[in-house]
Amino acid sequence: MKPEHIAEMKARARNIVLSVAYDGTAYHGFQRQTPPVTAVQNILEEKLQLVFGDSIELAAAGRTDAGVHAYGQVVNFFTNGTIPVSRIVRAVNSLLPSDIVVKAAAETDADFSARHSATSKVYLYRMQQGETPDPLRARYVWHERRPLDLFRMRQALDCIRGTHDFSAFRASGGAPMSPVRTMYEAVLQERPDHLLEFRLHGNGFLYHMVRNLIGTIADVGLGRLSLEEFQQILASRDRQNASATAPARGLYLYEVHYAGRDLFSFP
Amino acid sequence: MKPEHIAEMKARARNIVLSVAYDGTAYHGFQRQTPPVTAVQNILEEKLQLVFGDSIELAAAGRTDAGVHAYGQVVNFFTNGTIPVSRIVRAVNSLLPSDIVVKAAAETDADFSARHSATSKVYLYRMQQGETPDPLRARYVWHERRPLDLFRMRQALDCIRGTHDFSAFRASGGAPMSPVRTMYEAVLQERPDHLLEFRLHGNGFLYHMVRNLIGTIADVGLGRLSLEEFQQILASRDRQNASATAPARGLYLYEVHYAGRDLFSFP
Numbered sequence: 001m002k003p004e005h006i007a008e009m010k011a012r013a014r015n016i017v018l019s020v021a022y023d024g025t026a027y028h029g030f031q032r033q034t035p036p037v038t039a040v041q042n043i044l045e046e047k048l049q050l051v052f053g054d055s056i057e058l059a060a061a062g063r064t065d066a067g068v069h070a071y072g073q074v075v076n077f078f079t080n081g082t083i084p085v086s087r088i089v090r091a092v093n094s095l096l097p098s099d100i101v102v103k104a105a106a107e108t109d110a111d112f113s114a115r116h117s118a119t120s121k122v123y124l125y126r127m128q129q130g131e132t133p134d135p136l137r138a139r140y141v142w143h144e145r146r147p148l149d150l151f152r153m154r155q156a157l158d159c160i161r162g163t164h165d166f167s168a169f170r171a172s173g174g175a176p177m178s179p180v181r182t183m184y185e186a187v188l189q190e191r192p193d194h195l196l197e198f199r200l201h202g203n204g205f206l207y208h209m210v211r212n213l214i215g216t217i218a219d220v221g222l223g224r225l226s227l228e229e230f231q232q233i234l235a236s237r238d239r240q241n242a243s244a245t246a247p248a249r250g251l252y253l254y255e256v257h258y259a260g261r262d263l264f265s266f267p
Numbered sequence: 268m269k270p271e272h273i274a275e276m277k278a279r280a281r282n283i284v285l286s287v288a289y290d291g292t293a294y295h296g297f298q299r300q301t302p303p304v305t306a307v308q309n310i311l312e313e314k315l316q317l318v319f320g321d322s323i324e325l326a327a328a329g330r331t332d333a334g335v336h337a338y339g340q341v342v343n344f345f346t347n348g349t350i351p352v353s354r355i356v357r358a359v360n361s362l363l364p365s366d367i368v369v370k371a372a373a374e375t376d377a378d379f380s381a382r383h384s385a386t387s388k389v390y391l392y393r394m395q396q397g398e399t400p401d402p403l404r405a406r407y408v409w410h411e412r413r414p415l416d417l418f419r420m421r422q423a424l425d426c427i428r429g430t431h432d433f434s435a436f437r438a439s440g441g442a443p444m445s446p447v448r449t450m451y452e453a454v455l456q457e458r459p460d461h462l463l464e465f466r467l468h469g470n471g472f473l474y475h476m477v478r479n480l481i482g483t484i485a486d487v488g489l490g491r492l493s494l495e496e497f498q499q500i501l502a503s504r505d506r507q508n509a510s511a512t513a514p515a516r517g518l519y520l521y522e523v524h525y526a527g528r529d530l531f532s533f534p
Contacts, residue, residue: 101399101401102399136288136338140403
């Protein structure tokens with residue numbers, strides 16, 4: 001947005017923030033696209049305009065790629081619409097398709113930005129290891145037939161905890177920002193339904209960083225890379241050395257944190 | 268099939284049995300349809316013909332409706348194809364779309380029929396109760412916003428255990444077979460992921476019987492029907508008295524049992 005346009009938007013009476021979940025399979029990512037290509041943002045803005053009565057421009061915490069899912073995407077927008085906060089969730093959900101759902105809504109101060117106020121994010125990545133893929137999970141996991149060494153993958157995750165230059169896991173298409181990020185949490189759990197679930201909590205993520213990390217850590221789990229080689233790839237800061245990008249369908253934007261703000265109070 | 272056609276098929280050298288899982292969302296049910304309408308059977312037969320080299324006609328344990336899923340559908344077919352049993356699963360799965368998967372294959376005697384030899388079946392039905400539906404489960408559960416009384420729903424399930432005339436829960440489109448069935452198990456569990464899961468194990472199921480039962484039991488859970496009224500509906504043997512059919516997307520054909528036969532030996 002141009003500065004004068006931002007000022008115009010901020011002059012509106014209310015700043016509304018939403019928590020949104022979606023199945024990303026049918027969409028070309030979150031960020032608005034030119035029709036007939038459809039992104040989650042196109043659908044959300046169209047339905048919010050019907051509910052609020054003015055043109056809506058969303059800012060989002062994370063720009064998920066095509067096929068990536070979200071449990072807790074956070075968006076905000078400025079509006080003069082008068083619908084009470086308590087009625088927003090049902091009103092918007094009654095218009096949305098079944099693969100996009102607003103989980104919660106709140107009104108916040110004009111300075112809040114879902115994107116710029118975010119202090120950290122949690123991404124999940126889910127894999128199914130087994131002889132045959134589960135067709136009921138085909139849209140939601142990366143299937144790997146061969147055995148994965150969980151102990152070795154957890155050792156690799158230990159290497160990325162803390163503050164590092166993650167250039168080796170950054171796709172070339174990203175914005176030219178600093179490649180240094182801090183990873184607070186990097187764990188791998190076996191869920192009761194036997195899926196493997198990676199959980200990465202960091203103060204920021206570079207373009208394709210989670211999927212490039214998972215692709216490389218999977219190679220550690222398959223024995224194609226040693227732990228020492230993984231450490232060398234991280235230290236090299238060269239994308240050429242890392243493995244192929246893991247598929248979008250296993251990735252979930254799970255939570256966005258805003259330090260010092262309690263945006264949503266659930267009953 | 269006409270009798271002479273059955274004889275022709277049985278004259279083939281091998282009777283192959285498969286365990287098949289699928290996401291039924293994209294298909295007009297299991298049973299073969301005339302193109303361009305596509306059923307799971309159309310896809311399976313097309314791919315099996317490529318692997319086995321002769322025309323394939325499947326018999327299936329259960330004819331699931333459009334949108335109904337399966338974890339353990341069982342099918343069999345006669346063939347002169349020579350591919351070893353140990354290679355069938357990978358060969359067929361390499362050709363199938365990601366929403367249909369062959370889980371296991373075996374060779375059996377000529378008298379076995381996936382449909383007629385079945386002695387009992389297990390269906391699951393999954394509901395999500397909560398304020399907002401989960402968009403990542405939209406294809407796989409029935410969402411109910413209002414609270415459901417699990418104790419009362421379990422009392423209703425207790426009423427259907429044993430041998431009953433289930434005419435009250437039979438859709439008009441079914442074949443004119445006896446409406447008496449025996450329910451060995453009828454339970455409701457809360458899963459670790461908070462979904463509600465009904466499990467019905469019976470020696471047979473009438474057309475739409477599971478979905479009509481679930482629709483009526485949900486009304487018991489919502490307080491729209493008393494337990495006594497539920498018992499009266501069952502005793503009335505009149506479909507007019509039961510509630511609306513529950514949506515197809517929550518239903519799963521989970522297991523098919525063949526007493527005295529151990530079809531698949533998993534490693």
